[in-house]
Amino acid sequence: MLEWSQDIPTDGSVELPPDPRALEALGRNHSLETALADLVDNAIDATATHVLIRIVRAGGRLRSLYVVDNGWGMSPNKIDAAMTVGGRREYQTGDLGHFGLGLKAASFSQARSLTVMSRASGYDVVGRRWRPDQATKRGFECEKVASEFAAAEFDRDWHIPMSGSGTVIRWDDVVAFPASDDRKRVETFVDKAITTACQHLGMVFHRFLEDGRLTIEIEVQDIDASFISSPVPVTPLNPFGYSRSGRTDFPKELTAKAGDYELTFRCHIWSGRSNTPQFRLSGTPSSHQGLFFYRRDRLLQAGGWEGIHASDRRLQLARVEVNIDGDVTGLFQMNPEKSRVQVGPEFARLAAAATAADGTTLDSYLDTAEQVYRTSQARTAKRTPMIHPGTGLPPRVRSTIEKEIPGIRGEKPIEIKWIDFTDDTFFKVDRESSTLWLNRRYRQMLLGGKHAGLNDVPLIKSLLYLLVANVFEGEYLGPRDKDNIELWQKILTTAVQAERQ
Template sequence: MPGGAWFDVAPSAARLTGSLRDIGYDFPTAVADIVDNSIAAGATHVEIMIEFDGPDSRVYIADDGQGMSPGALLEGLRFGSRRAYSDGDLGRYGLGLKTASLSQCRSVAVISRSSPTVVRTSARVLDLDVVEEWDQWIVIDPGSDPHVARARQWLAEGTGTVVLWRNLDRVLPEKRPEGGWARRRLEALAEKTTEHLGIVFHRFLERRRGHPTLVITVNGQKVQPWNPFAPDEPALTELPPQRFEIAAGDTSGHVGLRRYVLPARDRFSNVTQFERMSGPLNWNRQQGLYIYRADRLVQWGGWNGIRGIDEHTKLARAALDFSTDLDAMFNINVAKMRVSLPPQLRQMLESPVNELCVHANDAYRRSSRPAERPVPADLGAPAEVRAVAQAATTAGLAVRAAAMQAGEWAAWQRIAAVLREQAPDIAGMLGLD
């Protein structure tokens, strides 16, 4: 306690909970934050049910994890939960369950069972109408609520947790929530959520070593992983991985970087797979860094200010991995969908990222060159022409990579600019045009 007079100034529950609804979630990211809790609880199955019922529409997110005791459940509904997070936990601020849920609805119920031998469930409800009426941090017992009773039945076979969203005021239109538009909106959100979960949790869905098998379904449809690096494509190119050590104050840790050049369209196994790998943002905006926190994808696409988006480097993608003990250095936001690169790491990444883009540029140009550049008639047979062109391209790539490794990239860019101006044919052969 302070030495002088002090005053307890508790925030208004009604005003603060209202403000926390606008922390940055949309429907898919809110669902993903609840799935984070399921993974942290050791769940192997997560089932999301988005049910249209007019103004009584609801969302269930059920898992078979270890569940919560009555005390842990109540603590889980506290804003700024006191629970301790260990290394590797997907949680961060003790806000996710509440802020994610209330960003979409006005009432969230949590039903949980923690004993595998005793069929006993606990249920509590956080309702904004009640909080606003009393202006207190109130959590209530749902009593004989039929929707809660349905969730209890699902937990009859074992441990787990069910999160129930109701009064979906941020999802359904205020007018005519029973109409066809509202139904179609929920159906569209189910599709977007399926796609989003397949992206952010793809490492967990791919049965990677060290993770339990995870199955996620949305309205009965199994979520398929979307791995941005197309690991099954034979023509995929991976550059040597790198590892960086960063430190700030008493915190230090390692960050891993893996760099990939995806195949050009004509080298993909089939057109359908090429189109699928374009991702939700399409090829140009999907290039860049894919940043993982404890194997969960938190940000994808773009170069985080290291360089700009370029059509010629659209095949370049890189995985950047950091652990939860570096959260403060990466400034991860509450919704776990945005990070900032530490300045020291940004400097370390410039050279390997530019080297990756050199290789991606070369792959792009080799793919497009036959259509873009006519073959001179006096260079001999087509096989010889291809050999000469390939040798020139390889030489250009080797010189660019050497300039990168020698720390002379800026000088090489000036040399390339002069070549493009004074000897465009040579620049073209070297892949610099």
């Protein structure tokens, strides 16, 4: 008869070092923007006030990506600890780091070479490099960067206030970079990457950006042209940054306790038909309903009901702030990429018990949010129909107009195009061809150094469209329409000429 034993006897041990190929598996769930966010976490933990992200182009191709901060930097011992796979430093209260894998996992997910150069107060610049593909041949040996090169990299003009300490992280052989020197393809990638990174970093770190604790900028350096672009600032993208609430009695705080642990749900309702960047975030409004988990002011998760309720387009105005300080057994645990919170079985029960001082529960809050949505949908039908725009505006702008404003059936779309004028007037209304013509002599000035294209200067074009769209309606121009066009023409032509000067 087999007997069960509580104790398991052992007879010695054998050392089994990890296979260096394990490096290649780190950070597989990272995207470029979540990986950058992990590096910004480290900068914040190092008390940095400025972070610069620089993409380097040489020979027509994208070659490297830098993340530079003006934090306290690292001594030789600390940089070795930071570059140790699985090395976990002593975290201070308020630190955003957690697993000891952030720098390596984020970097190895995006690049085949990670170089870190850092200087702490009282120390010279020190550099280390990891190349996972080389580690599989050598074992876990991290390369030391030549002191002269590390110092030269650190002392480059990074366009941020460096006070003698800081850290320069360099990625080479970035897997997301296009393997091409085709200018259009490269510029399309850069534009999309910067836009996506700005949106994600602006949302994840919006509390730091809003109160001035942190500045993040992104720029592009072209080595062949000896040119560095103007920095693109990352602006805060607050998921709760509405000008007015959808209901005057919200937001409300609902609280519940699990033993000694108290959790607060701060429930918000956006106003109906909101269309600001803060409401849209990085996707459709309905994809960002639900719970927004924060840890030490850093956003971990943007939406999702985590078993409290099924996703429903009628709840797209409902967003809930939940501030946590770390993993709590049975309640929640964040993933290594710090992009998701996994809730435990106790979380749903705690949420169901949460109540506000006036008796509001999560169920009644969701009912209210749905009612606000229904009311806003009914109001939308009262908007005056307009002829929708055609070519000349970006697809997402046209889509927003079509979603927000009813169209007039049977009318040709209003095209918006540039053409050479014989005079200085800014625009012309051509009802026969359903075209709003713009004077090409002002185009480069309005572009401000950006590339011309079919859908360029969308802000100017959108404002003009909204101003003149109604004069394209009907069989002929009435006296009032003609007077309005003359008025708009005088004011806008004077304004664009003043801008030109």
